[in-house]
Amino acid sequence: MFTDDVEILQFAAGHSNLTYLIRSGQTEVVLRRAPLGPVAAKAHDMGREFRVLCAVHPVFPLAPKPILFCEDDDVIGAPFQIMERRRGIVVDREWPDVYDSTPELVRKVSLSQIQTLAKLHEIDYETTQLGEWVHPEGYLERQVHGWITRYERAKTDEISAADEVKQKxxxxxxxxxxxxxxxxxxxxxxxxxxxxxxxEVVAVVDWEMATVGDPLTDLATTLSYWAQPGDSDAMLHFSGGLEHMRGAATRADMIETYAKFTGRDVSNIRYYQMFATFKVAVICQQIYYRWQRGQTKDERFAELGDVARGLIEYAVDLG
Incomplete structure (x- = not known):
C-alpha cells in the first residue's frame, strides 16, 4: 500500500478521536485512534467502529470503506483503524466560498442532514452484520440510564437543573x-x-457511536447540533455561524421534513430533544472532567464545563 515516502497530517478539527491523513505516492487513507490520556469506559472503541463500518458500508455507501483494524498498542500507542479517504466540502461554522449563498442552496444544504438520516433509517439492519451482535430491545431505556450514569461519573460542579432533567x-x-x-x-x-x-452528500464520517436503536434519538441528535436565531451561547457553541443565513432551515423545518420523508410519528420529539441535549452536555462534561484533572492539555476544553451547564439548563425547558 505504501512506499518509503510517507506523509502524515493531522485533521485538527473535532474534540474526540484523533484523525490523521496518511499519504504515500498516490495512496491516501485515514487513520483514527482514541484521544490521548484516560478516556471514558467503552468510549473511542476503534474495533467497534471498524465492525460498524464493515457492516454498514456495503448497504450505505456514504460510509467510508474500512481497510484495517489494529489492536496492538505497541504500534502507535493505542488501537487504531484505517479507512479509505473521501474528499468533499465540510460545512461547519462558515459558508464555504465554493458555494453560492442563495436561500435555496442554504436550505438545501441544511436539509441534506435530514435526507441522509431518512436514507440511513430506511435500511433493514437485519440484512447486515449488525443483526448478529446488536440488541435493540430496550435501547432507549438503556441509553437514558447509561448517559445519566456517565454524567454522575464525570460530574465536577453542582448543576441544579441536572436533577430535574434526570428525573424527567x-x-x-x-x-x-x-x-x-x-x-x-x-x-x-x-x-x-x-x-x-x-x-449532495458524498460521505458520512465518525461512526464510533453508531448502532441499532430508536431512530428518533438520531433525529434529535441532529437537531441538538443545529443552531437557529435566538439560541443560547451554549447551543451555539458547536453549531453557531449559519443560523442567520437566509434560507437556513429551523429545527421545526427539519422535524417536519423528517416526518414527511419517513412517515414516522414525531409527536414525542421534545422528549428526544431533551435527551439529545443532555447527551451532548454529558459529552462536554466528560471532556471538561479530563481537562480539569490534567488528563488533556487542550485549552479549548476549559470552557466546556460552562457549555455543559448551559445545555442542561436548556434541556430542562424541553421537558
Missing part, C-alpha cells in the same frame, strides 16, 4: 418505534458534500 428523562420514557441503524452523531460537519452540487 427516567420517568417519561416513550415507547420506541421500530429500530433502525442510528449514526448517533450525524451533523453537518460529519458529512462531506459535493463541491459541484451543494446539498
Amino acid at each position: 428523562l427516567s420517568s417519561h420514557i416513550p415507547v420506541s418505534s421500530a429500530p433502525t441503524i442510528v449514526h448517533n452523531d450525524l451533523k453537518l460537519n460529519n458529512m462531506l458534500l459535493s463541491p459541484d452540487n451543494p446539498g
Whole structure:
C-alpha cells in the first residue's frame, strides 16, 4: 500500500478521536485512534467502529470503506483503524466560498442532514452484520440510564437543573418505534458534500457511536447540533455561524421534513430533544472532567464545563 515516502497530517478539527491523513505516492487513507490520556469506559472503541463500518458500508455507501483494524498498542500507542479517504466540502461554522449563498442552496444544504438520516433509517439492519451482535430491545431505556450514569461519573460542579432533567428523562420514557441503524452523531460537519452540487452528500464520517436503536434519538441528535436565531451561547457553541443565513432551515423545518420523508410519528420529539441535549452536555462534561484533572492539555476544553451547564439548563425547558 505504501512506499518509503510517507506523509502524515493531522485533521485538527473535532474534540474526540484523533484523525490523521496518511499519504504515500498516490495512496491516501485515514487513520483514527482514541484521544490521548484516560478516556471514558467503552468510549473511542476503534474495533467497534471498524465492525460498524464493515457492516454498514456495503448497504450505505456514504460510509467510508474500512481497510484495517489494529489492536496492538505497541504500534502507535493505542488501537487504531484505517479507512479509505473521501474528499468533499465540510460545512461547519462558515459558508464555504465554493458555494453560492442563495436561500435555496442554504436550505438545501441544511436539509441534506435530514435526507441522509431518512436514507440511513430506511435500511433493514437485519440484512447486515449488525443483526448478529446488536440488541435493540430496550435501547432507549438503556441509553437514558447509561448517559445519566456517565454524567454522575464525570460530574465536577453542582448543576441544579441536572436533577430535574434526570428525573424527567427516567420517568417519561416513550415507547420506541421500530429500530433502525442510528449514526448517533450525524451533523453537518460529519458529512462531506459535493463541491459541484451543494446539498449532495458524498460521505458520512465518525461512526464510533453508531448502532441499532430508536431512530428518533438520531433525529434529535441532529437537531441538538443545529443552531437557529435566538439560541443560547451554549447551543451555539458547536453549531453557531449559519443560523442567520437566509434560507437556513429551523429545527421545526427539519422535524417536519423528517416526518414527511419517513412517515414516522414525531409527536414525542421534545422528549428526544431533551435527551439529545443532555447527551451532548454529558459529552462536554466528560471532556471538561479530563481537562480539569490534567488528563488533556487542550485549552479549548476549559470552557466546556460552562457549555455543559448551559445545555442542561436548556434541556430542562424541553421537558
